Amino acid sequence: MTVETSPADALLPALGRFTTVPADSARYDTDISSAAQALRATPAQISRLADHGLPHTADAERGPLFDYDDIMNVGMFCGTGQTVPELGLRFLMRFASSPEASWFEPRDWEIGxxxxRTAGGAEPAEGVRLPTVTVRVPDLAAPGVTALSPGFDGPLRENGYEAAVRLTGARHTVRDPRILEAWHEIVDALAARRVTYQTVPEVLRADHHRAWDLGIADCMVASRLLADRLRAQGFEARARRGYLLGLFGSDHSWCEVVEDGVAKSLDPVFAFVATVGDERGVAESPAFARACLGSRFNRLLPCRTDSAEPLVYFDGEPAPYWAMVGVGARPRRSQ
Structure with missing residues (x-):
């Protein structure tokens, strides 16, 4: 069915372009005000999304409540160019169109x-207890990571942290045909739209085979699936997880495989986004897409995890996606 839209209904074309979160994985905790803020829309536009089928629950006091991942996907697929996810992707991927040397040279960062702890940053209702926050810290032993401030005693820290690090990239290529075959299976499925690149909730990231079978993937799903396929071929491989640094930090995942004794980074989602280019408002960069097959970039900060576990927890459980708005980074000033 074709939905007739007016400028006031600019978000409606997104419906049907992505897969909404399955009911057994959904977390309906985002109210109209928070959704409107993320989509740079009016509450009336959010209400129309609900009227046209965007899944939600009804709360007697707060009104319709949506899954934040669904809201992010509306923003990514609506095509207005003004929503938080659209602007965030363009900003974070802007470095891909920079000169190649800038992807690898040492770069100092201050991270916060x-x-x-609340969707949209709103004050909690009276009597509502805020969750205890636990976060994963940077992996200061990872290749290309140098601590510029005191390190951390363990892999987790309560209430967050601030740190300064130097990230140094490295140019690598991959030659083994088995790695190349597994790589192209993932990237080509995204490019051909057999699998839709979209925001995926944490519970489905953990069940990445189910997500792929549903025809959806984000960086976490694609990296875990690629690591699985490489291990099945006998390679030492794992999904890595950390932050993509810019004016703000974004949860990101990539795959790491050992070839000829060297740990090489494989980033299928970066490669896909750099290939489709202007479709998502990101400059096309074939050179960057090629570099995603083996190279390490100076904007990716890996965190300490055994198997790419979540980076943020509320009361010991994986935090919702909106918690990431509290992560920031900036180039470090000379000391």
């Missing part, structure tokens, strides 16, 4: 990880 202080996750938001």
């Amino acid at each position: 990880v202080h996750p938001a």
